[in-house]
Amino acid sequence: MKVLLSWMREFAPDIDGDPVALGETLSALGLAVEEMSIVGEGLDGVVLAKVLELSPHPDADKIQLVQVDAGDGEPLQVCCGAFNMAVGDLVPFATIGTVMPNGMEIAQRKMRGQMSNGMCCSAIEIGMGEDADGIMILTEQADESQLGQPIADVLGVEQDVLYDLEVNANRPDAMSVAGVARDLAAALGVPFAFPDRTVERSGEDAASQAQIEIIDPVLCGRFVARILHNVIVGESPQWIQNRLIALGMRPINSVVDISNYVMLELGQPNHVFDLDTIPNGHLRVRRATEGETMVTLDGAERTLISLDGVIANGSDEAISLAGVMGGHDTEVTDSTTSVLLEMAWWDPPSISRTIKRHNLPSEASTRFRRGADWGENIDRAMDRFCELIAQTGATIAPGQIDVPGTTPQQGHSTARVSKMNSLLGTDMTAEEMVGHLSSIGFTTTAAGDDLTVTVPSWRWDALGGNAHEFESSIAEEIGRLYGYEDIPKTVPRGEETGHLTDYQKNRRAVREALLGMGCDETLPMPFLGPEDLSLVGLPDDGVRLTNPLDANESVLRTSLLPGQLKAIAYNQSHRNPSVRFFETGQVFLPPREGELLPDEREYLAVALEGAEAPEAVSVLNTLARVLALPNVKLFNVDDLPGMHPGRAAEVVIAGKARGVVGEVAPSVLRSFEVSGRVAWLQLDLGEILRGPHGKRNYRPVSKFPSSDMDLAFVVADDVGADKVRNTIAKSAGELLVDLRLVDAYRGAGLPEDSRSLAFALRLQAADRTLTDAEITATRDAVIAAVAKTNNGTLRA
């Protein structure tokens, strides 16, 4: 919402002071100033000029040469990039030395060899509108006797302050100049009043010319109509146009401009019907019937549903989409002479639904949606409209038709001083609170701890559905007038000590471990393209977005693999080699039986570009150590989705499948345009961290010497090294303190389909030095066990 300081002063003449300080006051009231500007500034050197001659630039197509008379009768040449003016047009002309509102200084200069001695201006360049397409033509507004006069004088623009305010959805009253002035006057402690607007009435009484029925009183809380005759649809006075332009609206014609002016000034949207298109002036306000159609004034045929509100004629044909958009057939045209002026109060939820369903937000419907004023303001706006249109020659019929529907009621009316002080953290007296509320029209009386508050008709938002809601709502009004800045700052303390959960600490531990292993953390967005899941061999069952921004971001991921491969491909294409990435993040599996929401899980992924499967296994082993995971087992599986058939294993932790490790299948890498190998680990981190982990048992460090031995076994390829390792661990018994696989050898000297696995064992006792006999016995036990359990023979 934009407001002009001069306009606000029409309601509160004592609003005064530094424009910046006034802006800060507005912001502190909750009417945040997004931008403040001085209107009419920088127009000093801009004068009215006449176009004398137009000719092509000899060396340029996009600019032409214009001869203008800037008041002294002498032709002056300028180069101009616009082509919308004709010889004889009057235009705003910036003379040499002018500093434009945007800070640009006009200088004499050559453009492609031709001298340019100033600039013809567009509306936006002189702050007189949004139009940037061509030079502003003022032939209608000015005459030749004004050539050379400052443009501000020609257009009647006075220096003024314009505030562009961010008005929140709970401030319907502040969607008007008067409403903002009311708040500002209250904060400054200066008087606020509406000027008296009296209009002469003549002719037949309005009530005899129109008839209004409200069929649905919830939809329409109040409907007021006046009848105007001798209406001339022409151009509105320049001062009205100037104010509309300043507030960002384009002047259209006298009727539309006055309608908009009244809405901006008083916040009351209004609609004019061509009275001659409404038989007997009969209007019926009702809900639409399901499937009913009507053509709105934008020419679109709208199909309605029973929640939409309409105004119908006496034949019950819908002629207006209530509060949202007028109808095509009853629109005011250039030939209109009599109009029915409508001002009503519409139910905000109904308006809100219709706006959304038909996608028709507008200045008017936005005000109704937030809750317009159902009280005196309607009469006031009627008077103002009639006053302004009477100045254009229209006559106003006596009286008005005023039909009540169900006007909004306060849900509650008492608010406790103690509770409101508690909510605000203040120590105000009842009198102070009454003072703040009264200053913005909330009629309030105090009795003990209770305030009885009557919410004004312009604050639909503050009616309050229940006692607590009402108190909070009133506390907010008191608080913003008291000043949020003046509320003492205190820091509450809970009884509990702040902490991270074990889950959160472990997630950080995993991350730290991966960082230590040289992996960089990535955070791709969780959206995938429709093909991505099938490209990595996963079922195409990702949850789909209803309104994706991009078809390639239309599915929620069920695996971290596509995102990581895209990240690797991105880096390869930017010549960043050998990336090592990890990520922890949500994946979204289809909802479980009977659930509405997806089965969300937190996964961990590690992707090592250019590395082979064992490196990913090493990462897994380190993480298992970091988290003290019990019983981590790998099962080589040939057909894991997206994985290399001979280099992939399922990760089983404490008996539960928790992920995969290995290498990504070459075909998948090709699909994502990744070259080379990628070692891959993906774990269901959430399940792992909620499952058994972190149990560590202390074993005293022995003070006695240890004894090392290496044993190499020839074992068939289909016997997992982890099986042999388990056999050794079990058979070596408690003397075994360290066991490592140091070599796996295939080739010469070994039978087909087998390999040699060399293990290094360290034996040690906690309480004695081992004897040769003990060592030999252990060695024999291990060899026998591997032979029996794994069919392995000691390699000679």
Add this chain to the structure above:
Amino acid sequence: MDLDTLLQEATDAVAAAPDLESLAVVERGFLGKKGSLTAQKKLLGSLEPDARKAAGQALNDAMATVAQTATERRTTLAASAEAEQLAGERLDLTETMDELQRGRAHLVTQARDRLEDVFVGMGFTVAEGPEVESAWYNFEALNIPEWHPARGSFDTIFVELGEPEQVMLRSHTSPVQIRTMENQKPPIYIVAPGRTFRTDTADATHLPAFNQIEGLVVDRNISLGDLAGTIESFVHAFFGGEVETRLRPSYFPFTEPSAEFDISTPDGGWLELGGCGVVNPNVLANCGIDPEEWQGFAFGFGIDRLAVMRYQLDDIRELVNNDVRFLRQF
């Protein structure tokens, strides 16, 4: 050969030994079991007792002298051998430009961790929740009914589950507040960081998926003043004690009174950081908390935005491109 000559010969040989190995050979040649000085001992037996004593003394002295000389020579040779070795190991350390590669936590994670740590220090715990939510948690429980104009302003991304517009990517982390209040009795002191979503096309200043952190306190007599104090306390811990804060009245359906909070900038201006307010009593009631007994405040702001501000990133899309040239800067 007389002893003096032999002694002279021995000390000359020791002095001439070029290295430790030669010195050992020389020592053995004179002082070893079969050494020429050692051999002199055998001659002593043939002398008269008095002469034998004197000659014995002289021989011992000579042998001690040689041993002493050899020890000195060994020390010298060892020192020069080590000096030679060290000289051979000379390195120009400026030639070393590698680093032991440690990974980098993502910039957003770093910011999130810092924020969590500050709030943990202030007595908060960290709560998390799902990224796909129902209309109840994302809107209705937060006092945003279906017709409410504010719904449109969230630019929600919906998913194809349930009835139309009933399941969505959460547009804020406020659903976590609802879930916490439903499951936990006050007092409640939590922050809820996490990913949130809006229908913003990715450009230099927008991403459809971004990160927020929200705080929620529900306790007895919690006030707007407590909110202002908590925000100030956080800002001092996170940005530094010289940074000031202020609240400006605003509007959110889930809080009343509501405010925006600003922090001061070095150039004397104010920068809007986030929204906040006293928890709307309807929200408390929706979660089964009696608004007569309990009051609360909530606040929220963008994590990504903090990272963008801190490093003056000119393109927020770098946060999701995962280019290592970006990731490794932080």
